[in-house]
Amino acid sequence: MSLDLLVSGGTVVSSQGRRRANVGVADGFVRFVGSDTPAAARTVDASGLLVLPGAVDTHVHLMDPGSTDREDFPTGSAAAAAAGVTTIIEHTHGQPVRTVADLKDKRTYLNGRSAVDFGLAAHAWPGHTDAVADLWANGISFFKLFTCTTHGVPGHDAAALRAHLEATALVGAISLMHCEDESLTAHAEALLRAEQRTDGWLLPQWRNRDAEVVAAAVAAILVRRAGARAVIAHVSHPEVAEYVGRERAAGAHLAAETCPQYLLLREDEVAEHGALRKFTPPARARSAADEAQMWELLRRGVLTHISTDHAPSTRDQKAAGNLWDVHFGLPGLDSTMPLLLDAAARGLLSYEDVVRVYSEAPAQTYGLWPRKGRIAVGADGDLVLVDPQARRVLSDHDVISKAGWTPFAGREVTGAVQRTFVRGTLVSEERRTVEGDSGRFVPGPGAIQGG
Numbered sequence: 001m002s003l004d005l006l007v008s009g010g011t012v013v014s015s016q017g018r019r020r021a022n023v024g025v026a027d028g029f030v031r032f033v034g035s036d037t038p039a040a041a042r043t044v045d046a047s048g049l050l051v052l053p054g055a056v057d058t059h060v061h062l063m064d065p066g067s068t069d070r071e072d073f074p075t076g077s078a079a080a081a082a083a084g085v086t087t088i089i090e091h092t093h094g095q096p097v098r099t100v101a102d103l104k105d106k107r108t109y110l111n112g113r114s115a116v117d118f119g120l121a122a123h124a125w126p127g128h129t130d131a132v133a134d135l136w137a138n139g140i141s142f143f144k145l146f147t148c149t150t151h152g153v154p155g156h157d158a159a160a161l162r163a164h165l166e167a168t169a170l171v172g173a174i175s176l177m178h179c180e181d182e183s184l185t186a187h188a189e190a191l192l193r194a195e196q197r198t199d200g201w202l203l204p205q206w207r208n209r210d211a212e213v214v215a216a217a218v219a220a221i222l223v224r225r226a227g228a229r230a231v232i233a234h235v236s237h238p239e240v241a242e243y244v245g246r247e248r249a250a251g252a253h254l255a256a257e258t259c260p261q262y263l264l265l266r267e268d269e270v271a272e273h274g275a276l277r278k279f280t281p282p283a284r285a286r287s288a289a290d291e292a293q294m295w296e297l298l299r300r301g302v303l304t305h306i307s308t309d310h311a312p313s314t315r316d317q318k319a320a321g322n323l324w325d326v327h328f329g330l331p332g333l334d335s336t337m338p339l340l341l342d343a344a345a346r347g348l349l350s351y352e353d354v355v356r357v358y359s360e361a362p363a364q365t366y367g368l369w370p371r372k373g374r375i376a377v378g379a380d381g382d383l384v385l386v387d388p389q390a391r392r393v394l395s396d397h398d399v400i401s402k403a404g405w406t407p408f409a410g411r412e413v414t415g416a417v418q419r420t421f422v423r424g425t426l427v428s429e430e431r432r433t434v435e436g437d438s439g440r441f442v443p444g445p446g447a448i449q450g451g
């Protein structure tokens with residue numbers, strides 16, 4: 001066995017535990033995990049470091065093609081690599097993939113534009129269930145759908161949602177569902193506009209808790225009854241998570257994604273910062289106890305995994321226009337892994353939990369397992385070297401995303417990604433991009449040919 005890379009002396013982490021082991025990679029695959037020290041073309045000393053499987057971030061918007069003034073693949077994927085994210089699943093609302101031809105065009109365009117491996121999601125369109133089987137067979141990762149018209153994408157009412165879920169159940173496809181009830185958000189919007197409200201408190205009143213829990217409940221029931229597989233996107237508060245947990249216990253194949261902004265940002269700062277905290281659903285936590293409840297649900301697996309929902313705008317873009325008109329969304333790829341490592345350092349999660357929620361569970365949910373999300377012989381050599389002791393203060397200055405800012409600026413975090421390898425290639429070191437174009441398309445599990 002001749003290895004290209006040996007990462008020696010580190011502590012390898014999985015959801016099941018951690019152990020000292022050397023990890024060898026050849027031809028892009030992990031070929032050795034153990035205590036021996038086989039010869040390798042290159043050896044990296046990981047003494048004192050944790051060795052994590054690359055993170056798999058399954059809800060990412062890089063707007064490329066689409067709105068490259070907000071983000072693009074070279075920049076967004078560099079931010080991912082710097083933060084230890086070695087696989088992303090991307091979709092862009094402004095230029096959605098709706099047909100196999102769209103998918104092929106996007107794959108061709110993205111050739112050589114990504115630092116990390118990437119899958120692509122399609123957008124489900126109400127009344128167009130005829131596109132489902134072909135898109136799935138051509139390797140999309142999931143179908144994104146909205147229950148409310150958002151970001152210019154039309155919403156699915158219950159009938160359209162049921163038709164879509166039945167079509168996906170026939171081929172085994174999975175959907176990521178943005179759940180806010182259209183009638184409840186529209187009613188709130190009409191009242192708030194009639195009052196000519198433009199203050200930050202309009203966001204939690206417009207995109208209210210009732211709208212989210214009602215839409216999530218309807219969607220969960222339909223998923224179970226259709227025998228479909230789905231994920232509730234960006235669960236913002238415990239009531240939604242617990243409802244989803246009950247449907248799961250009743251047999252629904254339903255995962256629940258959440259994001260750092262629902263674990264670490266507060267409702268009152270949405271009101272205070274307005275456009276710079278405009279994302280939907282909004283941050284709901286009102287107290288440390290609310291945040292603690294979300295972390296507990298993540299530890300217990302009721303909230304199954306973490307994503308960023310990376311959807312950046314620059315500060316200038318967030319300042320252009322009133323609060324109704326500016327884009328929704330936050331940058332997240334730069335900050336999510338540092339925040340999870342810090343949560344582990346603070347005891348909110350274990351490092352094993354970090355691997356579970358940001359590598360293993362997303363890879364398993366979207367059919368990328370066992371190739372992605374783990375360090376084991378036969379898996380891709382996606383490795384992240386983490387110094388669990390390193391301290392740094394998150395700042396706008398360090399953000400690689402075109403956003404150029406982070407809502408978490410000023411937070412001191414413990415734990416830092418030192419190096420990121422994608423299939424054995426060093427792509428990022430100390431947050432500097434080393435290889436910016438080695439990412440490859442990863443077909444979804446329905447692909448008839450291997451991509």
Ligand SMILES: [Zn+2]
Nearest residue numbers: 059061309311
């Ligand atoms: Zn999103």
